[in-house]
Amino acid sequence: MEHAERLLSAASELFYRRGVRAVGMDDVRAASGVSLKRLYQCFPSKEALVVAYLERRDERWMSSLTGYVAEHGGSVEAVFAWLERWFAEDDFRGCGFVNAYGELGATSEPVREVVRRHKQRLRDHLRTLAAGADDPDLLAEQLLALVDGATVTAMVAPERATAAARAAGAAARALVTAACRG
Amino acid sequence: MEHAERLLSAASELFYRRGVRAVGMDDVRAASGVSLKRLYQCFPSKEALVVAYLERRDERWMSSLTGYVAEHGGSVEAVFAWLERWFAEDDFRGCGFVNAYGELGATSEPVREVVRRHKQRLRDHLRTLAAGADDPDLLAEQLLALVDGATVTAMVAPERATAAARAAGAAARALVTAACRG
DNA sequence: TAGTGTAGAGAACGCCCGTTCTCCATTTCC
DNA sequence: GGAAATGGAGAACGGGCGTTCTCTACACTA
Structure with missing residues (x-):
């Protein structure tokens, strides 16, 4: 089938x-x-199809990101290099999970759940990259905000997408170096 | 009337x-x-009502933020203190503009326009707060990403809202100090 | 008082959507 | 070859939505 x-x-x-x-x-x-x-x-039902869509998207999106990062030495900067490429894709239209949450979060508990899980997986991955920092949880939360924030900018203002990815990457670099010195 | x-x-x-x-x-x-x-x-039409809603929201949201920041010495950190309070409001449900864009951006050009204008106004305001930095535009873009990213986290995972606001505020402080030293 | 205009309540219209059902052609098994 | 099951196409159903229209009641003018 x-x-x-x-x-x-x-x-x-x-x-x-x-x-x-x-x-x-x-x-x-x-x-x-x-x-x-x-x-x-x-x-x-349509809801089941939507949940399956989000779960599939989570798997593919995360494995694309983690694969790219692994190929580039597992550095935090690789995350933002990957973002820059993602933003440049023809059909880029922001974070599918945030969009789905804004549209259906008030209505569908299963959708809320799968979006939450996706963001948690992303946070977990960022935490592994931030393992060397004094406070890896804090750094992961900050990196997550930079990723989601750059994605919002790239969606709303596509002409700034590349600049947003690079600015967020530069911010991440600064935070990482500051967080590894104590 | x-x-x-x-x-x-x-x-x-x-x-x-x-x-x-x-x-x-x-x-x-x-x-x-x-x-x-x-x-x-x-x-x-409904679209006209939606655009009016977004324009009114822009005015009120921005003036609430800028008013709070002005009362607190015009510091970047005040932005994130204000965010923390916003996230804690009962009816908080993320960024109304991002949600509207995700829902209607593919359909309605006027909605896209008003959302873009709102994000640009926010970026402009952050740029005035970042005026002392070596590269105020870059810092403003980074602060904008932190604001939007923390807002996404606060929407999707309300139990992390306060932590997200504080983590973003700490990141902002680090970026500001780094950007004012060259 | 008779007549004119205004405003609100809600019915009506046309369309779309999620879901189910009907009908028919094709295949599968004895 | 005939009977039963399968699967596809699309109609049908029930409901909702954006928008317009109708009808009634009331206020104001001559």
Whole structure:
């Protein structure tokens, strides 16, 4: 049953690009080529499809980031180099999790949960990179803010995306060096 | 004609709390006590009401922030003290502009515009606070990222809101001192 | 008092959406 | 070959939304 994969693939692109509420189940059917009946066999409701979209996005986004960072020596700066590349992608439209939370957070508890988990995973990863600091938790929280903040700027003002990534990277470097000297 | 004010007041609370698409024009009518006919006399479409909501929010949010900062010596740290208080408000639900952008940015050019203007005003204000730095534009961009990033964390994980504001404030202090020494 | 205009309440309209159901063609098994 | 199951296409259903229209009640003028 590779229908689920085709559905998730189509749904992911539509949800991320247009926003969840702007995409109907019939749009997903048309884009995936999977019949509506099968769609509801694979995902019993739109909410289930949205949660699956976010979980898949979490896996891919995190492994892209952690893979890139690992290939670049596990430095904090690599995170922001990766961000700069992400921001430059054609279909970049901000953080899919923040967007989904803003749209559905008031309505759907499962969506809230998966977004929280994603941000926690990101924080955990940043914490491993910050392990050498005097207060790794504090530094991780600060790095997380820089990542999310730069992402907001890149979404709202795409012409500043690169500058935002580099400014955040420079800030991260300064914080890391300050935090490793005590 | 104070109808517009009552409409905006009701619409603002509903839009911010539940998200724009989750609020119908009839909800606004019921919450404001203004008839639907008059609603459409004051605001010819839902989009016009949304833009007015965002513009009013921009004015109030910015003047609350700048007022607080002015009362506290115009320091960068005051920005993050203000953030900490904002995050603790009962009805806090993240940045209304980022949420609106995620929801409507793909659809509505006027919404994109007003959100961009708001973030630019915030950046401009931060730049005035960063005037003493070697590179005030860079520092302002970094402070903006810290503000938006802490706001994202406070929305997604309310139990971390205070910690996020303080971590961002500490990062800002470190960046300011580093940027004023060359 | 008769007539004119105004405003509000809410019905109506057209459309879209999530979900389910119907119908028909095709396949599968005895 | 016939019967039963499967799967797809799309209609149907119930509800909601943005927007407009109708009807009624009241205020004001001559």
